[in-house]
Each structure stands twice: as structure tokens, then as C-alpha cells.
Amino acid sequence: RKEVEQDPGPFNVPEGATVAFNCTYSNSASQSFFWYRQDCRKEPKLLMSVYSSGNEDGRFTAQLNRASQYISLLIRDSKLSDSATYLCVVNRNQFYFGTGTSLTVIP
């Protein structure tokens, strides 16, 4: 079983839409959690860390449910510039990446 599972998508949404991604992880001993964004043929860049209490950064909200072992990312009011692959990352002495979820925001 993979450490981190993500729906690869693709998600194609119109500008202004709200879109949510989920990710599940297999090991309850996982220590910290992140969402990274990766543009085509570019390196991953940190979008936000994820905390049990939930955290928000502008249009982005991340949540962690330790009991169910899933992590979510909500993007409100989608912009064209949000088009990218979103990688769920779980840390347990090393970073484990999901395969990424592809998002395309359509004009």
C-alpha cells in the first residue's frame, strides 16, 4: 500500500469555482504534513503546511484529520494562475509525496 494516495484528476474548473482535493496516508505515525504546488516542468514549491486545527492562507484552506488519516486542500475563487499539480506530502522521518492532483482553471 502506498504511503500517500491522491486522486490524480485532472480537475478542470471554471474561474471563480471552489475546488477541493483530498489525500489519504497509511501510517498513523506520520509527523507533519504539507501541500506543495508543482508547475509543469518546474520544481515543487511549498504551498502551505497543514495543521490539525486547520489553517488558511488567503483563498487556500488546508485541514488534517488524524483519526481518518486524510488531508484536504480547498481553493476558493479559482484563478487561472492556480493551474498546476498539487502534491500532498506526509513526513515520517522522510518526505513521502503523493502522485499529485492536476488542476486546470478554465477562463
Added chain:
Amino acid sequence: GAGVSQSPRYKVAKRGQDVALRCDPISGHVSLFWYQQALGQGPEFLTYFQNEAQLDKSGLPSDRFFAERPEGSVSTLKIQRTQQEDSAVYLCASSPFGRQSDTQYFGPGTRLTVL
């Protein structure tokens, strides 16, 4: 300030050749990581350095892969006798402290194609 840099950005090798990939981490960063990213997949961990010490090499896929960071700054990932399955993007990342839970900052990667 300068981010993580990697060179070369692209490398084409014939099967059986040796290659060396270089990573310059952010100045002062203690931790350095190497990842392999195959097409359509997320990055997969290869190895981890804290300063010059290689503390985890559990992700290296075979003994053809070797990494070093002799002075605790620049690192080199060497692949001997390259095979077609080694074709991937090799990403380097660094983080400020000697803990594997810190945020990691990635370089642009080296895209290796083995013919």
C-alpha cells in the same frame, strides 16, 4: 537570496555511461535531500545529508547510485552504468536545520534521459 541550484539542467546519456549531477543548496542550510521524479509521479526520496554526513540512503535504488557532500555544502549524485529506467528528473532540496521535518526548498532539477 539565491535558491537551490542544480546542474546540468538536462543530461542525455547513452546506456552504460556514468553521470554526475550537482546540487548547490541554499547557503547555510544543514540538510540536503535528493529525490527522483518519474513522469506523472511524485518525487521519491533517495538520500539525506545532515552537513557532510549521509544519514539516510534507504531510497537509493541500487548500488549504481552514490551521493556525497564532502564539505557539507555542494552535493553530487553519481549514477554509474546508467540504464533506461534511470531516466527521470532528479531533484535536490535543502532545509535550514538538521531535522527531516522542516520545510524543504527544491532546486529546478536535472532531467536525465538515458538512451
